[in-house]
Amino acid sequence: MDDMRSPGDFKFSRRDLLIVGAASLTAPAVAVTTEPFVAKAEVVLKPAVPGAPVMSKVSFNVNGKTRVLEVDTRTTLLDALRENLHFTGTKKGCDHGQCGACTVIVGGRRINACLTLAVMHEGESVTTIEGLGTPDNMHPMQAAFVKHDGYQCGYCTPGQICSAVAVLEEIKAGIPSHVSADLTAAPQFSAAELRERMSGNICRCAAYSNIVDAVTEVAGSKA
Amino acid sequence: MKSFTYERANSPAEAAAAAARTPRAKFIAGGTNLLDLMKLEIETPSHLIDVNRLALDKIEPTSEGGLRLGALVRNTELATDERVRRDYGLLSRALLAGASGQLRNKATTAGNLLQRTRCPYFYDTNQPCNKRQPGSGCSAIGGFSRQHAVIGASEACIATHPSDMAVAMCALDAVVETVRPDGATRNIPIAEFHRLPGDTPEIETTLASGELITAVTLPKPVGGKQIYRKVRDRASYAFALVSVAAIVQRDGSGRVALGGVAHKPWRVEAAEADLPRGAKAVTAKLLADARPTRENAFKLTLAERTLAAVLTEARG
């Protein structure tokens, strides 16, 4: 992870985080009829009013900072980031796992933030595009996207970049792909590998050819 | 999405018991299928039991020389495991052919088996669908059915099961291990795990209510050439039109299962005897009772041609 400019979230120890989670272990025992019902994340019981939102406390680390939130159990990690925490970088393109615009890195693995609940991430570490770099201090992958024009409208871009950063780690970690010729050998970086692995990130502007150039440059400079 | 209460289970038995205790409860693992459907209110659980922190995320050898794959092993981990890659390449290949890197990082062994159909009418709550709303009718019959089943379907439903992983597991004779709310465990051979739609397409597996999948076991490796061939219009991030999972031994014998053609992975052991005679003979038996629609009849040709290519590759 040395290549990451602000990898605080990756370094954050899990034990530190759990303390925050443990602090919220006591739940209010009585549900108030009209107020949203708040409980600890471990067991959230039924509110008195049918259909009323069930609220839950959850805390996780985003880009190196612990965040404690009180969310509707229905809130996805994506909406928690966008609507509760006001991160603008993680995008909603489909809300159904079909586009990759919401890609974030959780515990070192890229996932679709739209298909996971915020309450399921108690104590975990999330890296969003904002955690990789800033306009004045860009991550090498962000800089390579700018240099190679690996985007147009920019809407899929944070997801593409988070994915690309994680893809290089996945290849390094020996995770094979659909196009790896030999399953038992360690996968090697190639354009074909990259295209297959990046296919969960749709770009309708179709900067694909340029994205491959950008990621290839970063992969090369890492080796 | 309807409101629901949420709990994080601490042990498999406790999870199953919680499910039995709470009406309209559901387990949530990766969430990649369940949340998709909950957003559209196709699934409306009132209570979610988060099983992610159960210690079911290991891949361990069995005493029979096979592997036990924990229910919560992520699809990425499963596809990457050295033993799986070496001895059950078919499974690794099938997993890697499915979904996207992001989804595979979340999707679990159990969740993948239990994912529901991608029939577009099932997904559109304005349309009649027997699987979603028993008795309302099947919109796919007489509608857009290019992706649908060509065999084993019924008047009530012609949906396919979308999993790639399950097709490989079917060819590998996997066994699904479960625990019931009363603590009893059982082993379900994969061939008996998924059901054909019949008159009750809403019932998709032989799991009882509250029954929790704890693992899938693979018998001891059978060797052979293992090939998973998934055919689709788009090169990646697309469900199979047809897929072929084949294990071919040096003497030409072997096993074949098809994906994308039925409500479950499709395997007919009697057809496998014909493997040495080639794809035509095998598919003739495998798909003998096929009743395709006008829009998906091409799947019969496609299955045969794909199998032929797979057998050529296996011999080469």
Added chain:
Amino acid sequence: MKFDTPATTNPIDQLRVIGQPVNRIDGPRKTTGTATYAYEWHDAAPNPAYGYIVGSAIAKGRINAIDLAAAKAAPGVLAIVTAENAGKLEKGSLNTAKLLGGPDIQHYHQAVAVVVAETFEQARAAAQLVRVDYASAQGAFDLAKLTDSAKPEKITGGPADTKVGDFAAAFAAAPVQLDATYTTPDEAHAMMEPHASMAAWDGDKLTLWTSNQMIAWNVADIAKTLAIPKEKVRLISPYIGGGFGGKLFPRADALLAALGARAAGRPVKVALQRPLMFNNTTHRPATIQRIRIGASKDGKITAIGHESWSGDLPGGQPDGAVSQTRLLYAGADRMTTTRLAVLDLPEANAMRAPGEATGMMALEIAIDEMAEKLGIDPVELRILNDTQVDPEKPERSFSQRRLIECLRTGAERFGWSKRSAAPGRVRDGRWLVGTGVAAAFRNNMLTKSAARVRLDSSGIVTVETDMTDIGTGSYTIIAQTAAEMMGVPIDKVVVRLGDSNFPVSAGSGGQWGGNNSTAGVYAACIKLREAVAQKLGFNSAEAAFADGQVKSGNRSVPLAEAAGDGELAAEDVIEYGDLAKKYQQSTFGAHFVEVGVDTATAEIRVRRMLAVCAAGRILNPKTARSQVIGAMTMGVGAALMEELVIDKRHGFFVNHDLAGYEVPVHADIPHQDVIFLDETDPMSSPMKAKGIAELGICGVAAAVANAIYNASGVRVRDYPITLDKLLDRLPEVG
């Protein structure tokens, strides 16, 4: 500034900044997630409520009754707006169907209500509780059944029908003939950012943060719909997550955010949920196209006829699929016709290169088929039938037309001469390999465009225009234009776009944005240069602007000094005379594609792609290249997978999400090469540039189709070309 005589040498020709492959100036924001899209204006209107749209469950009919009781009682609900309680709404002049349906329903998923609640989760859940009782009516959903009743209807830039000479006689007499019918399906824009808006009212004034390509059009139409004065509507849209024509007009998110905010007394934001978008918004209409070509044995086209049918809602418009056939190839006797059927499917409208995109899909297969009939190489056949004048009005010549050079350059670069003309001959492992070519053609459109340019005392040049950047690179080419004109480095230029408080620009559509908006900035800069020269005591005709200095003779003064005692500002608009009438202005190109067709499964994968474009001055080769590769990819989608599948019983697009409506992913697209011919077009504007963003899609799909034929020997005339259409006609596996 009136542009009515051909451009001569001007400051743009210096090419110090213009024409350079400058990185996008909005890049650092877009790549770090700090660019603010419509749903993300957290500081502008804190604590907004959330709107969630309910779409019609039927395609045609009426709402008998809506029961809102359960939804209203749901937790967090603040307001529900339906046609019944919205007050009187006009239909926007740019919309064919109403944005809020009821009691009449015009198409599936037409919005019938918006539920506003404290949170997104609450709004979504409550929307499910809205009970609508419909009376469904019979509708027309099958274009193929309506070709006889379809009516002539004029297309953008021309009449429904054109006719030169006697097509029928010439065709009948031609020794070599082709008569073939092609179909293209309904297609979706599927831009990655869903339509989204946030609305806030301040008294009777509405502010909409939205995602829209055409600011002024939308101010006017939103005002019209709400029956309020235009001056009361402010639109802000600096970042747009793709549009492709799908965000030209107001959509339900904007109107319902405005109505929801009024009803809730709070800012409200609404994004169209992805599964609603495909039926709720507009799409590229399906076409049926009959093409007849007659030629002499040596390949000269003598007769060319193109008839096109498409459908739309009552009052809608046809696809202009015949437009390029009026201009692309020579041939003395010719005809085109356009027929429009009335369908009750969702609204058909513009999508990237409307007209030429679909027309070229058909015409360029037809040319390939003719080439085969004639035994002439398809590159050569196109060259043989090139015309330097408008074939329907030979007195008009093209302002620039270098189609032949595009074809020759591409053939050379692609290695076309190595191709086997006979299909089905090349094998690479499991792949049958083939190559295909198609011409690219798209008209260049001129529309007026204004900008304001300001100079401050630190030498910063600020450009303001309501132009939008939908991924096209407007920010960057506008900055380059101002930098070139004012003689400053690009980092001294600030560009502010997408705000209705700024001068009205051409907007983004029809590939007219780049040339016209920069020409507007050019005009404003000319004025600012005059003001600067006057202020500093220079003769403006002689003053040179370079290196942050204004120079004349041996006197040189820092530019910033002109604003020493106060900012200088200038505003102007570029307007056009009749050069576009006197000269036909079009952009040209050639596409070369190599595909593999799997011998067993008939899966089709693109292996190589090259486009050569002649489109006037390329203002920024980096961003222009991106436009072209994006368009090429969309063309691959059109060729191989994109189709909104109609349920003809119930009248809706069935595959209405991004898993069902497949667009190309990374793995579908190989490395793409783009070559720009070095060209300037003095008839187009002082920039001497033309459009590029849509040229790139025109012809690609046909080049793919022709490559598939060359690989497999199977000719498919119905798009998309999916494997099931080839399978039965491939050789046995073995």
